[in-house]
């Protein structure tokens with residue numbers, strides 16, 4: 001197996017004495033879908049916030065492609081190829097859907113502030129290039145028809161996909177998706193499923209938090225079960241599904257029977 | 263692309279036509295003077311709107327930069343014998359530099375805290391201009407030598423109307439350029455979600471600082487123009503707290519995030535008090551009431567609300 005693209009080592013953070021994430025170690029490989037599941041409040045989003053630089057860990061390390069990136073701010077991580085979506089949408093509501101995705105192109109836009117002020121030809125070329133790539137991504141997530149619409153007017157399911165398109169616009173090497181299918185109908189979930197698999201197939205490492213167990217069991221290469229900030233079990237979908245500790249923790253909410261149906 | 267470009271040029275062209283046509287309606291020099299003042303405040307308001315309306319950061323001390331621009335011209339010419347244009351250029355650079363130094367610590371603050379910190383900055387500049395009497399003439403202010411270009415003295419209000427109109431037009435064009443650029447998208451993104459902006463690779467602090475510097479340069483140039491037009495400046499008239507409040511009111515009244523709105527806001531706030539002098543004692547009361555009424559009736563600002571009505575939407 002190749003070297004991991006993302007690696008966390010004993011990552012921990014506490015909020016007022018409560019250890020929200022407690023010594024979590026994981027490795028994510030390119031092309032693989034690594035899922036994190038666990039009950040509400042288990043620390044999944046907090047783990048994402050630690051990895052993406054929004055929170056500073058109280059202990060532990062984060063390594064990206066071998067480089068220690070612990071404590072780096074999110075924009076520095078974005079430049080190193082890490083992007084994410086948000087469970088509680090973080091959308092540029094007053095901008096068009098297309099502009100939302102174009103913002104994701106930011107770090108690839110190299111023209112200077114002065115060239116922007118004087119609208120040099122290089123800027124309109126760059127705008128055109130970003131617009132083209134953003135449009136292609138909107139198409140990829142099935143939102144091309146809504147490109148010109150103000151993001152604030154889009155449905156919840158559309159915004160979930162808009163976040164994925166914006167994250168992909170940064171050209172990440174690793175993509176963190178926090179409950180991308182939450183609140184989505186069956187057709188939208190299908191679309192998201194397809195997008196996630198194509199993202200992984202294109203060589204990107206995917207770290208997925210998702211409550212839709214059928215989706216998780218179907219597409220994950222590896223699953224980590226988090227409970228009260230700690231790793232309960234980690235392994236392939238089959239291993240996790242049949243682990244008695246997991247079944248106990250979930251009181252059968254996604255026991256073997258249901259997962260087999262999926 | 264073509265649509266954006268054409269709308270950008272349509273705004274500049276339309277504004278240029280209006281500015282060129284207005285003088286035909288002016289019966290006297292007094293009108294030129296008031297219109298020149300509108301242009302000058304509009305320029306500062308356009309710059310402030312980039313900061314407030316697009317990047318979403320408030321500044322209650324922006325007149326401080328107007329003061330720096332105005333006094334650079336006056337002090338540069340009086341004490342150092344500099345040419346007025348060179349002094350105005352130095353003022354713009356100085357204002358940008360001050361904005362850079364002050365902005366770094368201040369722009370980390372958010373909301374009310376940022377408002378209070380920028381307010382403090384504005385007061386500081388006004389106080390410095392008042393206290394350094396040997397340089398600035400103190401609270402009574404100082405005279406500004408007339409600008410001379412190619413042996414011609416620029417003095418009449420009509421001359422300064424055309425000059426300020428040209429500078430405003432240029433300022434509007436550059437602001438529109440900025441808005442339609444990667445920087446413009448970053449500004450608007452920061453306004454809506456700083457977290458998402460950072461995750462999308464935007465160095466939020468550095469962009470806030472850049473826009474703060476740009477808006478300070480706009481205010482500084484406006485201040486320099488004001489000094490040339492008036493021939494005499496005072497700390498309160500250029501850098502005072504009320505001036506800062508006026509600038510913010512122009513931006514909000516005209517419409518946050520609307521370049522034409524900033525100009526409309528400046529026009530209303532400059533012209534209305536002139537028109538209201540017939541109400542003598544109640545002038546300020548009337549002005550205050552009108553501003554309150556328009557914010558209640560047109561909460562998004564004059565221009566965005568009217569545009570929405572024209573398109574048949576709700577205001």
Ligand SMILES: Nc1ncnc2c1ncn2[C@@H]1O[C@H](COP(=O)(O)OP(=O)(O)OP(=O)(O)O)[C@@H](O)[C@H]1O
Nearest residue numbers: 015018020038039040041042043044045046047087
């Ligand atoms: N900024 C914060 N300050 C204080 N407590 C926090 C903070 N962020 C998270 N927590 C706490 O950390 C714990 C883990 O929360 P987290 O949001 O990571 O759970 P989760 O696994 O994502 O849950 P869900 O499935 O509901 O999204 C919770 O008890 C939460 O209250």
Ligand SMILES: [Mg+2]
Nearest residue numbers: 044045046087
């Ligand atoms: Mg969560």
